[in-house]
Amino acid sequence: MAKNILLLSFVALTCSYLALAYEPKPLQDFCVADSDSSGVYIYIYIYIYIYITRVNGLACKDPLMVQASxxxxxxxxxxxxxxxxxxxxxxxxxxxxxxxxxxxxxxxxxxxxxxxxxxxxxxxxxxxxxxxxxxxxxxxxxxxxxxxxxxxxxxxxxxxxxxxxxxxxxxxxxxxxxxxxxxxxxxxxxxxTITIANAVFGSNAPIASDLLAKAFQVDKKIVDQIQWKF
Incomplete structure (x- = not known):
């Protein structure tokens, strides 16, 4: 019995997955972004199979509410x-x-x-x-x-x-x-956009200056001066 439960648990984990899905070509005339929504999450549970899908983009506004603007x-x-x-x-x-x-x-x-x-x-x-x-x-x-x-x-x-x-x-x-x-x-x-100087020297929290000094092969004081500017 214990072996059967273990086997079923393994199958359940194997069949469960996370899918970040999107349609590369629109399936409708347009999907005007709805400013009141930051995204759409759909959760579908079918027995021991778990599908988690996130729509790539923002939720669509009602087509009848769309304007030229x-x-x-x-x-x-x-x-x-x-x-x-x-x-x-x-x-x-x-x-x-x-x-x-x-x-x-x-x-x-x-x-x-x-x-x-x-x-x-x-x-x-x-x-x-x-x-x-x-x-x-x-x-x-x-x-x-x-x-x-x-x-x-x-x-x-x-x-x-x-x-x-x-x-x-x-x-x-x-x-x-x-x-x-x-x-x-x-x-x-x-x-x-990732601006290299901002990301490297102006990150929040800052990257350790001794690490950057070794990476750029310069004195740590130089790195401290650059980080101060950012």
Whole structure:
């Protein structure tokens, strides 16, 4: 009897699983994000089989309540404020600004650069990016994975396009004497951004300075100074 119970328990655990599921192509005309919901969780229990499914995206608004404003955004003509330490500004247009982007897997951003302004090395964990220079000239580049860590870089002029593969560290820098503007599209409604310097030196709680000193092969005092700035 004990053996049978043990066997049934093992089968139950084997047949139980957690599934993070999503449909890569919409099954309806649209799924405008419902601002009153942060997500949908469906729990279905069938005998000893347990299925836990999370819808990838936000809950859908009632289609009869959808308006044109759910699919539009105004403001990309406005110059961003680049009066900061890096001389750079980003105006995102994602599912937060345009609820109609929900489940469509796309977003965009306006990028403004002061003369010699820089979009510091960063990654988008959930999206590839395609960037078009609208004004000025930009030095752009990304770094391939270990162990090569090869820099692929180019100077772009007005009308030029460059692609940054998903997850790779990349950057842009204005190499002109005037302001530069770019428009980028990303393959996610919420691509995420991890700025390398902020993540490494400005984490909350901070990473141990002696660990970073060893990683960057510098004196611990230098790491302390950098962490203080962040």
């Amino acid at each position: 759910d699919f539009s955004f105004s403001g990309l003509h406005i110059t961003g404020n680049t009066s900061n330490a890096v001389g750079f500004s980003a105006e995102a247009v994602n599912v937060v600004q345009v609820p109609g982007l929900n489940t469509l897997g796309i977003s965009m951003v306006r990028l403004d650069y002061a003369p010699w302004g820089t979009n510091p090395p960063h990654t988008h964990p959930r999206a590839s990016e395609i960037l078009t220079v609208v004004e000025g000239s930009l030095e752009v580049g990304f770094v391939t994975s270990n162990p090569e860590n090869r820099l692929i870089s180019k100077v772009l002029q007005k009308g030029d396009v460059f692609v940054f593969p998903v997850g790779l560290v990349h950057f842009q820098r204005n190499v002109g004497h005037g302001n530069s503007v770019a428009i980028a599209a990303l393959s996610s409604q919420n691509p995420g």
